Amino acid sequence: AQSVTQLGSHVSVSEGALVLLRCNYSSSVPPYLFWYVQYPNQGLQLLLKYTTGATLVKGINGFEAEFKKSETSFHLTKPSAHMSDAAEYFCAVSDRGGAQKLVFGQGTRLTINP
Amino acid sequence: DAGVTQSPTHLIKTRGQHVTLRCSPISGHKSVSWYQQVLGQGPQFIFQYYEKEERGRGNFPDRFSARQFPNYSSELNVNALLLGDSALYLCASTLGPEIGGYTFGSGTRLTVV
Numbered sequence: 623a624q625s626v627t628q629l630g631s632h633v634s635v636s637e638g639a640l641v642l643l644r645c646n647y648s649s650s651v652p653p654y655l656f657w658y659v660q661y662p663n664q665g666l667q668l669l670l671k672y673t674t675g676a677t678l679v680k681g682i683n684g685f686e687a688e689f690k691k692s693e694t695s696f697h698l699t700k701p702s703a704h705m706s707d708a709a710e711y712f713c714a715v716s717d718r719g720g721a722q723k724l725v726f727g728q729g730t731r732l733t734i735n736p
Numbered sequence: 737d738a739g740v741t742q743s744p745t746h747l748i749k750t751r752g753q754h755v756t757l758r759c760s761p762i763s764g765h766k767s768v769s770w771y772q773q774v775l776g777q778g779p780q781f782i783f784q785y786y787e788k789e790e791r792g793r794g795n796f797p798d799r800f801s802a803r804q805f806p807n808y809s810s811e812l813n814v815n816a817l818l819l820g821d822s823a824l825y826l827c828a829s830t831l832g833p834e835i836g837g838y839t840f841g842s843g844t845r846l847t848v849v
Contacts, residue, residue, distance in 0.1 A: 665840040729778050
C-alpha cells in the first residue's frame with residue numbers, strides 16, 4: 623500500500639529565506655506525485671505535479687520540487703519565502719492506473735516570520 | 737471556466753441524521769472523487785466515480801455511499817451521523833492525473849452535534 627510521510631508538522635522560516643518542505647513516499651512502482659496548498663477554511667490548490675519526464679518540476683508561486691527515485695522523495699522548495707506563503711502544505715501520491723486515489727501526507731504548516 | 741463547485745458550504749446536523757453533499761465537476765471532467773478531512777489531518781479517500789461507476793472505495797463504513805449522475809455531478813450520502821463524521825468533505829475532479837492533476841472544490845464543512 624502507498625504511504626506518504628511529511629517530515630515536520632510545522633516549519634517556520636523568515637521572510638526571504640529558503641523554504642524546504644520534505645516528503646517521502648512508499649510505493650511499489652513510481653507513482654504520480656503532487657503538492658497541494660491549503661489556506662484556512664479553503665479547499666486544496668495544486669502547486670505542482672510529477673508524472674513523467676523531467677524530475678525537477680516547477681509550479682505556481684515560485685515553488686518547485688524534485689523527484690528522486692533512489693531516495694523515494696519529492697521535496698518542495700522555494701528560494702525566497704513570502705508572507706503569503708503561510709499555509710498548510712500536503713504531499714500526495716496516486717497510482718498510475720486503477721482507482722487513481724490520492725494518498726496524502728499529514729501536512730506541514732508553514733509559518734513565515736517577518 | 738467554473739471550477740469544482742460543492743454545496744452546501746456549511747451545515748450542522750444532529751447525531752443519527754442523514755446528510756447529502758453535492759459536487760459539480762469541471763466541465764469535461766468525467767471522474768469525481770470524495771475525500772474527508774478531519775481537522776489537523778490530511779484528506780482521506782472515500783470514493784472515486786468514473787462514467788457513473790464506482791472505481792474505488794476507501795476504508796469507510798457502509799453508512800457512506802455515493803453516486804454519479806449522467807451529467808457527471810455527484811452526491812455523497814452519509815447515514816446515521818456520528819460525532820466523528822464532523823469534517824471538511826472535499827470533492828475533486830480530473831481529466832486524468834497525468835493531464836491536469838486533481839482539482840478540488842472548496843469543500844463542505846459538516847458539523848455533527
